[in-house]
Amino acid sequence: MVKGDIRSPQLRINHDDRAPVISVVISNFNGLRFLPRLLESLRAQRGVSLEIIVVDRQSQDGSLPFLTAQPDVQLLSEPPDSGLVSGYQRGVDTARGELLFFCNEDMWFDPECLKTLESRIDLPQRIGAVDPWQWSYDGSEWTHGATRYRPARWAINSPQPWRAVEFQLDLPAGSEIPFPCAGAVLIHRDVYREIGGWDTSFFLDHEDIDLFLRAWQRRWRCVVEPGARVYHAINAANSNILPSTGKPVARRRYIGQRANLPIIAIKYFSSPWILPALAQWAVAFLNNLTAGRWQSVLCDLAIPAEILRRIPAAWHFRRANAPYNSRFPGEDFFDDPRFQVPPESSRTGEAG
Numbered sequence: 001m002v003k004g005d006i007r008s009p010q011l012r013i014n015h016d017d018r019a020p021v022i023s024v025v026i027s028n029f030n031g032l033r034f035l036p037r038l039l040e041s042l043r044a045q046r047g048v049s050l051e052i053i054v055v056d057r058q059s060q061d062g063s064l065p066f067l068t069a070q071p072d073v074q075l076l077s078e079p080p081d082s083g084l085v086s087g088y089q090r091g092v093d094t095a096r097g098e099l100l101f102f103c104n105e106d107m108w109f110d111p112e113c114l115k116t117l118e119s120r121i122d123l124p125q126r127i128g129a130v131d132p133w134q135w136s137y138d139g140s141e142w143t144h145g146a147t148r149y150r151p152a153r154w155a156i157n158s159p160q161p162w163r164a165v166e167f168q169l170d171l172p173a174g175s176e177i178p179f180p181c182a183g184a185v186l187i188h189r190d191v192y193r194e195i196g197g198w199d200t201s202f203f204l205d206h207e208d209i210d211l212f213l214r215a216w217q218r219r220w221r222c223v224v225e226p227g228a229r230v231y232h233a234i235n236a237a238n239s240n241i242l243p244s245t246g247k248p249v250a251r252r253r254y255i256g257q258r259a260n261l262p263i264i265a266i267k268y269f270s271s272p273w274i275l276p277a278l279a280q281w282a283v284a285f286l287n288n289l290t291a292g293r294w295q296s297v298l299c300d301l302a303i304p305a306e307i308l309r310r311i312p313a314a315w316h317f318r319r320a321n322a323p324y325n326s327r328f329p330g331e332d333f334f335d336d337p338r339f340q341v342p343p344e345s346s347r348t349g350e351a352g
Helices: 037-043 063-069 084-092 113-118 189-192 208-217 248-267 270-292 293-320 322-327
Strands: 023-029 049-056 073-079 101-105 107-111 127-136 140-144 146-151 163-169 184-186 221-232
Touching: 023 037, 023 084, 023 113, 037 049, 037 063, 037 107, 049 063, 049 084, 063 073, 073 084, 084 101, 101 113, 101 189, 113 127, 113 184, 113 221, 127 189, 127 208, 140 163, 140 221, 146 221, 184 189, 208 221, 208 248, 208 322, 248 293, 270 293, 293 322
Parallel strands: 023 049, 023 101, 049 073, 127 221
Antiparallel strands: 101 184, 107 221, 127 140, 127 184, 146 163
């Protein structure tokens, strides 16, 4: 199947005339070992109407014939090198639902998951997206709860180095968060369109910060829902080999992740705040060099070229987004009082 081919499903599962249609968009790359359980858990969802769209990124593990045999799956194709959210965006192009649920292929869900998420969307209250909690694939370990920021001397994985991300906070249902996990999130289609959709220059990591920084600038809100349970085989795709380079996903991911930090700053931050984000590359390089992590050092050397390659598009976006950046500078997203770790919060959750 080449890019552009579409196989429409023969049926829509769990049809409920009273419920909005949720388009489930799955980005799959060599995920055959997970797909049966994923689809089984989607077909078991209660109280929702679903269409299932799988964007296969030229898998070589038998995913394609398996998916072709599923009558309720709309199957699309996307090159593997383009990344997770390019797969998502490819799915959005044909999605018909009022709501969009983006998810990885290495997941499965409790039967009430999507209905619980859908019940939290409230456009009059500007709640346009909902983030579920995540557990390890076998349900033994709680891995993702509410997301907030905390002060840091230097957070090496943040576009704003003095704000680190906590993503495992035990906060009540409906608590506002700055951004959800890109691996599993429900968003209203109208909100998705208004904020411009995923930036497909992001291969992996921080694409959720990028998308929801735009939501924050446009005064849309995202909340967390502990009652919606997702089970995730985290980082399962890292060992996959990209056919164009013969290198593992983990290498491409590392280079892209490090480049994404200054790209976010260039897109949204006031000029003085761009320099600290650019300095993240030098800090990571020196840390790896000092520690003798030579494979990481080699990857670090490829990052400046990746940043330079993406700067023109980021700068073009910055100019187009200037009215929002002027009123709501991106660095303020990390200092918003609503998004700070509450003093009494807990980092421990009870695994299912």
